[in-house]
Amino acid sequence: MASSDKKILALSGGVGGAKLALGLKHYLPAGQLTVVANTADDFEHLGLSISPDLDTVMYTLAGLNDTQKGWGLAGESWSGLAALERLGGDTWFQLGDKDLATHLMRTLALAQGKTLTEITALLTQRLNAGVKLLPMSDDPVRTMIETATGELSFQHYFVRDRCAPIVSGIRFEGIEAAQPQAEFMRLLQSDELSAVIICPSNPFVSVEPVLSLPGVREALKSSRAPVVAVSPIVAGLAIKGPAAKMMQELSMPASAQAVANYYGDLLDGFVIDESDAFQAEAIEALGIKALVAPTIMKGLRDRIDLAQQVVKFSTSLV
Numbered sequence: 001m002a003s004s005d006k007k008i009l010a011l012s013g014g015v016g017g018a019k020l021a022l023g024l025k026h027y028l029p030a031g032q033l034t035v036v037a038n039t040a041d042d043f044e045h046l047g048l049s050i051s052p053d054l055d056t057v058m059y060t061l062a063g064l065n066d067t068q069k070g071w072g073l074a075g076e077s078w079s080g081l082a083a084l085e086r087l088g089g090d091t092w093f094q095l096g097d098k099d100l101a102t103h104l105m106r107t108l109a110l111a112q113g114k115t116l117t118e119i120t121a122l123l124t125q126r127l128n129a130g131v132k133l134l135p136m137s138d139d140p141v142r143t144m145i146e147t148a149t150g151e152l153s154f155q156h157y158f159v160r161d162r163c164a165p166i167v168s169g170i171r172f173e174g175i176e177a178a179q180p181q182a183e184f185m186r187l188l189q190s191d192e193l194s195a196v197i198i199c200p201s202n203p204f205v206s207v208e209p210v211l212s213l214p215g216v217r218e219a220l221k222s223s224r225a226p227v228v229a230v231s232p233i234v235a236g237l238a239i240k241g242p243a244a245k246m247m248q249e250l251s252m253p254a255s256a257q258a259v260a261n262y263y264g265d266l267l268d269g270f271v272i273d274e275s276d277a278f279q280a281e282a283i284e285a286l287g288i289k290a291l292v293a294p295t296i297m298k299g300l301r302d303r304i305d306l307a308q309q310v311v312k313f314s315t316s317l318v
Contacts, residue, residue: 006194008311009187009225010035013206014053015070015240016232017199018060020310023303024197025061025131027311035061036184038201039116039135040143040172040209041154045093046084048103049110052155053206054120054135055102061129070240073098092160117181136210139178143205144171154205163242167249172209180213188219195314196220198229200295202243203262204250211266220266226317228269228310230295231256235275239296257282260290268317271295271310289317 008028012021012035021035038053052071059065059073066072076096085091095103102123109119115138124133143154146169157165180188187193201207211217220227236254238244244254252258256272257279263270267288272279273295280290291313297303 005029005032007187007190007192008033008195008197008314009184009193010197010199011038011201011207011210012036012053012057012199013038013201014041014056017053017201017206018057018065019297019303020197020199020230020307021057021131022060022300023297023305023307024311026300026304027307030130031132034132034134034183034187036134036136036181036210038206038209039137040141040175041158041205042140043142043153043155045155046090046095047107048095048100049107050093050103051106051116051120051135054116054133055099058120058124058127058129058133061124061131061133062127064127072096093155117183134181134184136184137178137181137213139174141175141178141209141213142173143209144173145205146170158242163245167246169250170204170208172212175209175212176214178213180216185215185219188216188223191224193223193225194318195225195311196223196227197310197314198227198263198267200230200232200239202232202238202241202246203259204243204246217266226268226314227266228271228314228317229259229263229267230271230306230310231259231273231276233259233276234273234295255279260286260288269313271306271313289313 010021024033037057042051056071064073066074076098080097081091106119116135117138120135145152145157147165232243233256247254256276260270260283269289270283271291277292283290293309
């Protein structure tokens with residue numbers, strides 16, 4: 001277990017990021033970890049405010065996630081969705097009966113004037129997540145996917161259309177007006193921060209929205225804390241999600257090295273899987289220290305072991 005009393009900040013998208021966040025939770029002392037989750041894939045559906053990445057991280061940290069599906073809650077039921085389908089309702093986005101309670105609580109709280117930060121804190125406390133989880137912003141940002149047949153909101157691209165459309169561009173609606181969550185920005189600028197860990201999430205639609213918030217990239221570059229990313233690409237494939245497909249469609253090689261190059265001088269260190277060890281030299285030629293480690297997280301032990309290696313690596317870069 002790490003002994004430092006300084007803070008570690010993890011930037012996360014959904015499933016892949018949540019796995020490492022869970023490993024960090026178990027490895028680090030209580031109170032040391034703060035996780036900031038992407039909210040650019042948030043959307044409104046059936047009148048509900050839904051935050052897919054926030055909820056995936058929250059359920060995973062609380063030990064409530066469905067490990068088979070990779071999303072949603074374990075032991076979920078679907079009676080409400082089946083009833084909605086009988087009535088001719090829109091069911092392409094699957095809302096489980098237990099998951100629905102989260103969305104109802106969030107929607108009601110936001111309607112009452114609470115911030116996304118406030119309702120996230122309440123939900124994580126009541127679910128015993130055990131980690132401070134922050135949205136990247138309390139202001140709405142929406143990922144829009146540009147395709148040959150027109151622009152799609154992220155959830156329509158990702159869930160309804162199952163990532164089938166060819167991606168020609170990505171933009172973040174509302175990013176210029178959005179402000180980084182206040183505690184997130186304060187931590188980035190503080191001397192108590194010992195490392196920033198970019199979890200193995202999709203660099204384009206999970207991490208880039210966070211980095212694109214006004215002032216975040218600059219704060220990361222000026223921070224004395226090392227910034228370390230874990231590659232979401234292993235042996236040319238994404239462990240989860242469409243990252244590799246997006247890279248190819250955006251005329252980028254689907255490789256760990258290409259991800260390191262994408263993040264560029266933002267990084268002090270980059271963690272790649274053993275299967276990509278041959279790329280370490282090229283990554284270091286970019287001025288980024290490389291660590292080769294087993295990055296495929298099949299179970300809790302893998303998550304904790306990777307968290308330990310990433311934290312120790314970041315410490316060596318100070």
